[in-house]
Amino acid sequence: MPRKPFYAEGIQFECQGSGKCCTSRGSYGFVYLTDADQKRFAKYFGITKAQFLKQYCGEKGGHVHLIDPPENKGDCMFLKKNQCSAYEARPEHCRTWPFWPENMNPKTWNNEIKTFCPGVGKGKVHSFEEIKAVLDSQKEMEF
Numbered sequence: 001m002p003r004k005p006f007y008a009e010g011i012q013f014e015c016q017g018s019g020k021c022c023t024s025r026g027s028y029g030f031v032y033l034t035d036a037d038q039k040r041f042a043k044y045f046g047i048t049k050a051q052f053l054k055q056y057c058g059e060k061g062g063h064v065h066l067i068d069p070p071e072n073k074g075d076c077m078f079l080k081k082n083q084c085s086a087y088e089a090r091p092e093h094c095r096t097w098p099f100w101p102e103n104m105n106p107k108t109w110n111n112e113i114k115t116f117c118p119g120v121g122k123g124k125v126h127s128f129e130e131i132k133a134v135l136d137s138q139k140e141m142e143f
């Protein structure tokens with residue numbers, strides 16, 4: 001029988017608005033964008049998708065991501081005073097934090113995410129089913 005995932009009983013998480021997930025954590029530095037994210041951002045800024053891509057995006061391994069201006073030292077360019085200045089248009093990548101596939105193993109969760117994100121252990125319990133749905137939704141995303 002397969003072993004139960006460590007989040008089988010759910011996980012307590014509620015965003016505390018620390019903005020920490022918007023700061024650089026080495027390899028986690030990039031914010032990737034789906035096509036729908038690019039369109040939402042373009043609409044939000046009142047520009048075309050092509051203009052948005054030119055002004056705000058880069059590409060790595062065929063995946064579109066927000067650029068990191070050097071003065072931001074790897075933090076997201078939309079992070080202002082610890083808050084997302086484009087919150088309504090924020091990408092799926094941000095909406096699904098902290099339930100990212102690469103975070104959902106006991107080692108990463110306990111050694112990194114739990115200590116890094118002040119929202120872990122606070123507020124609502126997200127059930128196994130909810131977390132699985134968030135993880136599954138990311139499988140279908142094409143960044």
Ligand code: SF4
Nearest residue numbers: 022076078079084094
């Ligand atoms: S787009 Fe907004 S929520 Fe996403 S990393 Fe940037 S500041 Fe944070």
